[in-house]
Amino acid sequence: MNRNCEHAVFTLEQKKFTEDDDNFYFEGYLSVFNNVDHGGDRVIPGAFKKALIELEGKGDAKLPVFWNHDDDSPVGVFTELAEDEQGLFVKGRLPLADDFVRGRIVPQMKTGSIAEMSMGFSTITHKSVGNVRELHEVKLWEGSLTSIAMNPKAKVTDFKSAVPYQDYPIAPNWMEWDPDGAIRRIKNRVGATDAPNPAYRRAFLWFDSESPDSFDAYKMPIVDVWDTELRIVPRAVFHAAALMVGARGGIDIPESDRDAVKANIDRYYAKLGMESPFEEGSFRVDDVGALSERELETLMKSGVSFSRGQAKKVVSAIKSVQEPSIARQIKAMQEELESKRK
Template identity: 30%
Template sequence: MTMLTKTIDVEVKAIGDEDSGLFQAYASVFNNVDSYGDMVVPGAFIDALKEYGAKGEGIPLYWRHRMDDPFMNLGATTEAREDEHGLWTESQLDLTNEASKYAYKLLLEGRVRQMSFAYDILEASWVERKPEDGGSYYELRKLLIHEISIVPVGANQETEILAVKSARDAAVAALIDARQKADDAALTPDGSVSVDDQGTADEPTDANAEEPDGANAEEQKSGPSAQHLGLINIYAAQ
């Protein structure tokens, strides 16, 4: 069985004073089809929560699922329960750990605001649905939860990926348009190629030699990179 993770962008609420280390957040939401085509439904966590304390306390809290590093174990839940919205959690950060203290600072300042959880699927089923009703999805009905995590970047990166693709397509379209305009400018009014622009095979004219710098480079199969388009690098899905 492969352990999976799922992330959502949520409102994280710090409670108590700034040194309390307590915060509340949803680790999962119900009845929402995510970017992977999954939908977590009410009741998915009921049995799993019974494996922890009477109030769902004791679920380990990590930074970015870093279970390989003991210092990334930031604390644990003091309470976890299902409500009509999803899996609500209250967690206590261990402020004797420097990593936990800094994570809490990031939460207080709103610099991170996403939660994730690691789980195994115990019961699930594919649900067929018409496209006009939102399309089919994989319904997660019973999950075994291993931990919850504070994460800087969520799993759902489709918006950013589409932004890179759109920028790339726009750059290619602009290049094609520029070349078309250059070709049109080389034609005489009757549509024939100007003699001054032809040259010979051995002696190409300056017009042919002076192709804009980078024109050939931009014909790479991968297209212009996101970095050259002024876009930030995208983190891999958590």
């Protein structure tokens, strides 16, 4: 699918299940208004108005239902979608002729282990209010049934070309970043030695959704294998942030995806206990060691600031270069004076 998509997870509010010989029916809220999720997004009433008008003429099957946002795993359709005071209310239909639906989805929904829905959408217009991103208009692409998330109410993560935020544990701060080695270890760890799979995708910040079967389609890895599990490498996140503002010539991704990628980087920084590095007119470098000399030079030419600790390192490095040079100049002057005396 060629779309710029994000997704947001919501508990199945007002659950109601029924079934007949052919289908299993459910209803609930695909989105809840005015709730600030852990990612800092708030959906504003009316955000779906234009999207619902577009869907109105599509007959009974208005929007596909996927399992965990997997385009290759459709499990049904949404037959009704409408905004009310609480959010986007939907009714869905799942075909019982589908073995996966009948054998896994339906029993787990009845027991409550599948208790959330997640909408796949593109942000059309938004407004930043402090640290909150208000979504004023979105385009709907799909809705997914998902397993229970850590946040029982809502969790927003950017999806499609911008890979969803992943709540991996964090590797030690001193861990070096070796992207080529990390990719090899990721492939082995997730069983993607022959072709990319969903687990491999989640190790990156962006992928080309038109070429998901090509390893070259995946950019900006941010995890490595540590103690047999995937962990976020802080220096990988710092390096990805620098790429987004031009280091090493920048990163070649569509302009429409850049805000989503930056939003996810901000979330990883927050997980690291740090503020966003993307400031008005400047980019804050939080780890000089994460960048090559050329990358750092590029950033400094375009406008850059440093955290206190990194500023001390930069000053120390400059002084260590300057002092030997000054000493050589003094020695040369002394030698010149000596030669004149003779």
